């Protein structure tokens with residue numbers, strides 16, 4: 001799949017380029033990458049919420065008893081059969097996603113009714129480790145950050161979706177609450193859902209990730225088993241990204257990302273950072289369930 005977004009001046013933002021990966025049921029896939037590389041646009045494409053200015057190419061297959069190509073589905077199909085029902089979204093900001101004048105209980109009950117969900121609002125709250133007696137009557141402004149993120153997750157679960165897309169679900173939370181929310185997402189994967197966890201909060205999210213995908217300048221350059229990609233990445237961008245984390249040395253990622261309106265046809269990362277590039281921009285298998293583009297071998301080994 002490729003996604004380009006049109007700008008008023010006629011230029012195109014190349015937000016997602018030649019994406020080719022799976023989100024297996026029953027697993028948490030952590031998607032990491034620096035700000036602006038295209039992670040949220042990717043999630044919007046998966047839930048059929050791209051802006052009207054978007055130009056998309058390719059296909060996104062949703063498996064199951066009622067298989068569907070999300071990119072080919074029309075708005076009516078997306079609205080009545082996909083969004084919330086088969087693909088749920090935990091949005092980035094609790095502040096803008098929760099209607100301020102409705103209680104948590106009312107918001108959840110409405111979502112369950114609209115989506116024809118089988119699980120009552122109180123049980124959804126219990127599923128995200130909130131006590132319905134204490135929380136259902138609260139208004140969004142009365143929730144702590146951690147509670148608000150859990151309410152967003154409960155809302156995303158109202159239609160019992162097969163796929164759960166979570167955009168920075170631990171943003172603004174302290175480490176304990178962040179780990180708590182990450183644990184909830186892992187619990188959802190264990191019920192059989194495919195969870196895509198978009199996050200900069202590697203410390204909180206890595207422990208629950210089964211797989212890790214790393215994106216730079218609109219391209220996923222490596223995807224594979226979490227421990228391999230986190231500890232022994234083959235591609236030098238994931239290594240540079242991990243090295244930039246406070247807990248892993250705080251060394252800045254070299255160079256500046258090129259504007260997505262002006263990406264080169266060849267590898268934007270190796271142009272920016274230097275180093276040898278194999279020139280192969282598609283993901284190639286290097287080990288079971290481990291895919292790498294233009295990388296040069298397990299960079300972390302021996303370090």
Ligand SMILES: Nc1ncnc2c1ncn2[C@@H]1O[C@H](COP(=O)(O)OP(=O)(O)OP(=O)(O)O)[C@@H](O)[C@H]1O
Nearest residue numbers: 005013015034035036037038039040041042051260
């Ligand atoms: N509606 C839009 N029209 C034009 N460009 C857009 C639109 N939405 C996003 N973009 C651009 O697409 C690119 C990717 O944005 P995206 O939000 O996906 O990044 P991200 O990786 O999620 O960043 P962050 O980690 O900061 O959330 C950015 O250059 C952004 O400015």
Ligand code: NI
Nearest residue numbers: 267270277294
């Ligand atoms: Ni390269």
